[in-house]
Amino acid sequence: MTAELLQPIRLRGLEIPNRIVVSPMCQYSAVDGSATDWHLVHLGQFAISGAGLVIMEATHVERRGRITQGCLGLYSDENEAALRRVAAFFRQHGSARLGLQLSHSGRKGSAHLPWEQRGKPLAPEDGAWETVSASTIAHDAGWPAPRALDSRGLEEVRQAHADSARRAARLGFDLVELHIAHGYLLHGFLSPLSNDRGDEYGGSLENRMRYPLEVFDAVRAAWPDERPLGVRLSATDWVDGGWTLQDTCAFARELTERGCDYLTVSSGGSSAKQQIPLGEGHQLPLARAVREASGLPVMGVGMLFDPVRVDEAIARGDCDFAAIARGMLSDPHWAWRAAAALDGEVSHPPQYVRGYKSAWLRGLRS
């Protein structure tokens, strides 16, 4: 019998050939939001990796919503043209499905490239820009206070999400994931650590959920009916007084009612005070709880090292598919290793057939 990890999964009109997903990973290699040759190389290797689905890095809906000056965007015709080339290249050579993660960095924007100064804001002389958020609470000590979005700003950002979704649809992306995690703009509305608004978008859980749900509805309306739309969530802030797993379950139920197709369960990102109990599969218990509360397919993520243990997690109902990030950087043929370990098959190009399931690959397993 085919291992669970290697079985296809259907989301709306999209058949994904297996449950192995390349998790979105910012590459900080765009120019004014436009993809470059780096994206051809980076995504090209994953197109032929045997993974069922590749979700492209956080792709920002506004220029000021980028994390760094190198972040990818889909806010201009130039961005759309550059990404058209990448998406066409991916489809020409690969067999994986291609997803795009829509995001707005909120108060964590205007930051340095991580290999220059990781997690540090740009100074004015480096080209810093004004960021926006739910409130004026800064991300951390040393970070500037963002501007709180007013009603016009809320409308503009909602519209920007819908416009980018329409661009993604034109480019033929198979799936969109809305980023409501890791302390970026929409998670910032959910979390009491970053939202102290006094209007209908702050205060109670219902009010804090309102804006992210409005954005979800706008994207769903702009994105073709037959194509799946998922959401990445931080299931907890890992800080007392922050966003909790219980809140996430309530939010997940709202998303289910609104036509969300799957949830990726991550965590953290709101506060430097977070205490994350790291370890192999450390977010799977959160994934299981959200899966049970929402009834939706759930993508597990976070330190999923071993294909056999990932397969077991799917079989026992922790999650339905698995996103791998750093493991794919270190071993772009992680899916081949899974196929070898689970005695199954994943797609592989004929040019590479002599390496697939070879003695070299078996060597990796030991």
Ligand SMILES: Cc1cc2nc3c(=O)[nH]c(=O)nc-3n(C[C@H](O)[C@H](O)[C@H](O)COP(=O)(O)O)c2cc1C
């Ligand atoms: C280089 C890099 C870039 C990342 N960029 C994103 C991103 O654009 N969007 C996102 O939701 N998560 C991003 N993440 C988080 C990963 O998708 C993933 O959730 C996290 O690394 C844990 O999975 P892992 O243990 O398999 O690496 C990034 C991680 C890395 C290592």
